[in-house]
Amino acid sequence: MPTFGKPIPHDSATGHVTGSALFIDDCPPMSGELFVDFVGAPCASGVIKRIDVSKALSAPGVAAVLTHEDIPGRNLWGPIFHDEPILVADRISYLHQPVAIIAAESREAARAARSLVTIEVDEDKPILTIDEAIERESFLASPLKIERGDVESALASAPHTLSGVFRNKGQEQFYLESQAAIAYPGEDGQVRVVSSTQNPTETQIVLAEVLGVPMSRVVCECKRMGGGFGGKETQSVPAACFAALVAMRTGRSARVVYTKDDDMHITGKRHAYRTGYRVGFDEDGRVLAVDFDFVSDGGAFCDLSTSVLERTLLHSDNAYYLPTARLRGWIARTNTPPNTAFRGFGGPQAIIAIEAIMSDIAHALGRDPADIRRINLYGEAPRNVTPYGQIVRDHVIVETADRIRQTSNYDTRRRAAMDFNARSKTHLKGVAMTPVKFGISFTTRFLNQGNALVNVYEDGSVQVSTGGTEMGQGLNVKIRQIVADEFGIAVERVQMMTTSTEKNANTSPTAASASTDLNGTAAANACEEIKARMAQFAATLLAAPQRGLTAEPAAIRFADDHVHDERDPSQRIAFTKFCHAARRARVDLGARGFYATPGVDFNRQTGQGSPFLYYTTGAAVAEVTIDRFTGATVVDRIDVLMDIGRSINPGVDRGQIIGGFVQGMGWCTTEDLCYDARGELLSHSPTTYKIPDITDIPAVFNVDTIGNPRHVVNIRRSKAVGEPPLMLGICVWAAVKEALNAQSKNGPVALPAPATGEVVLMTLAGIRNGLCHAAGAGSVGV
Secondary structure (H helix, E strand, O other), X not given: OOOOOOOOOOOOHHHHHHOOOOOHHHOOXXXXXEEEEEEEOXXXXXXXXXEEOHXXXXXXXXXXXXXXXXXXXXXXXXXXXXXXXOOOOOEEOOOOOEEEEEEEOOHHHHHHHHOOOEEEEEEOOXXXXXXXXXXXXXXXXXXXXXXXXXXXXXXXXXXXXXXXXEEEOOOOOOOOOOOEEXXXXXXXXXXXXXXXXXXXXXXXXXXXXXXXXXXXHEEEEEOOOOOOOOOOOOOOHHHHHHHHHHHHHHOOOEEEEOOHHXXXXXXXXXXXXXXXXXXXXXXXXXXXXXXXXXEEEEEOOOOOHHHHHHHHHHOOOOOEOOOOEEEEEEEXXXXXXXXXXXXXXXXXXXXXXXXXXHHHHHHHHOOOHHHHXXXXXXXXOOOOEOOOXXXXXXXXXXXXXXXXXXXXXXXXXXXXXXXXXXXXXXXXXXXEEEEEEEEEOOOOHHHOXXXXXXXXXXXXXXXXXXXXXXXXXXXXXXXXXXXXXXXXXXXXXXXXXXXXXXXXXXXXXXXXXXXXXXXXXXXXXXXXXXXXXXXXXXXXXXXXXXXXXXXXXXXXXXXXXXXXXXXXXXXEEEHHHHHHHHHHOOOOOEEEXXXXXXXXXXXXXXXXXXXXXXXXXXXXXXXXXXXXXXXXXXXXXXXEEEEOEOOOOHHHHHHHHHHHHHHHHHHHHOOOOOEOOOOXXXXXXXXXXXXXXXXXXXXXXEEEEOOOOOXXXXXXXXXXXXXXXXXXXXXXXXXXXXHHXXXXXXXXXXXXXXXXXXXXXXXXXXXXXXXXXXOOOOOXXX
């Protein structure tokens, strides 16, 4: 029976529950294996005068201490620009930036030796905020721009305008398994690194450059990760380098596992943004023009900031048609760890900004925000073209918004919330609906490729290797289902193998929500190649000239663990028996499949093109209750409706929708990154950084999908589901904003993200004092 559309459990589900699923630090140490730690910079900005490692070298149990001088190849690395040192050579760019590596016989010995390394520094004044970077003209890379129409003329002629500044902070990925890697030295300068990484090929590339060897001498493997969320797309690389440098220097295997504190201190996060905006609209609330100036906090080095900012510009419309738009972006350089990929990859920062605008337009006109959102949604031509020129095809955006408004009983509940607010002296309620339209593909064209190795064995079992990595999102089980259905066999007969650059070379990171699209299609293509050979052989076995059946490969079918000729289904061969015979007939039962996403092309110079294969869309409604005296927010109910095409695995997809939504809700409401005047992260553990937990989940959480027969472009007509639901978590923030807006008599509140209890309380105080914005959040005017 086909496995498509069945909620088959995640590959490691049992292993996760029982503890038998192996992560990096579960791997037994090799004999003589070394434990590796690092020494961080003592300040956020300055120049190193001297590094003294002599005391650390003589400490008990220490086998090696390495600095930048001990790197045999290139010290600088970066996924786009080579601007970040593996180990600081002279200028310190952020607090705790790695300066030296310590290898010892035990973790305790390595940790103890950290304090014995002396680093003398000429310290200078760091840049720690976006505003400071703007004032000091400190930027990374070049600004980006997308423009359609004459914005200034459209704003000047618009009946109404709003302007202001929206601010959002970053977000910690908070994967449960910290950055980790083990390096095993081999013969002839070879090294094998097992890494908790979303990007084995990038790790392989950088390791080769740092070690000064060809890529062919480096193998990077990843069995699974204990979470990633984008934080292991690039920033898993330094840990792998530390382990590999020690292994190659000492000839012993070497293990790096960051503590949670160290991990949060030195790894990048979701980018904070300062977004200036102007918007013009008519009497009905229809947007006529938008002018966005995005400034992201890139941190000390570029990392992926240019690509993140590009996706911000590409999602500044969210699900709304903007007839005239100017979208500009800059990357602030600050003395903080370089910020990086995070689920949504720049999209959330743009989407929350335009959702704030939609809310404020409604408040300015005295209208229901759901009506303003509805009137601005993408529709049919000509209101179906993005500011960058891509046509939004085959969508059900309007149908989704209309259906969830009805099924969630939005209008009745909004009126009830308004009545409640008029009566209650202790609490406030807010109800809001927000949509999402998220582009699926890498915006860097060459990354839209995948390959897969499929081997069928003579007992009828199948091994599959791809460049995709499993971090809990269910990629592997979906690929198993695809392959099982290709051969018409039970999914239990398909085994996913460890991701390795030795088997799948030149692969893209597991990111951009596109990993099933890329790797699953590549695996299906490999299966088709194998089946074509199988069909040639099967046609001869099943031919029956006496019944008028000549050998016809096109008539061969693979189903129900058997092979048969569709012209005579009664004559069939068990798949196991068939594979045994095929091997003895010298039929090649293995293939490497490849897939390149068609039709994606974006011109960065003109800001025009089609960067996405398709869009995943949806809408959500949130209801919240706010304590007027503490600012504490409780999420009472969530309704989510998404177009995810034909689901390969509904159970996995439902988990991704719920998990992504809750993670987005956390970014918007509770996860607050706090730093001191030195650039020290104060909220660097679960005790001080509040991710959502089970008590934050609403009592009522409805999740559903909407059919879309028009979507046919992707494998099995499925759609990516990893990132888009995160942006729907913004509806919780929007509900808080609606509750606060209803209290304001002097214009809409400019509520920043995250809207923590403290921010909400200060906003309420500002409203009582006749102000219309939260402290530091900017101003809005009509």
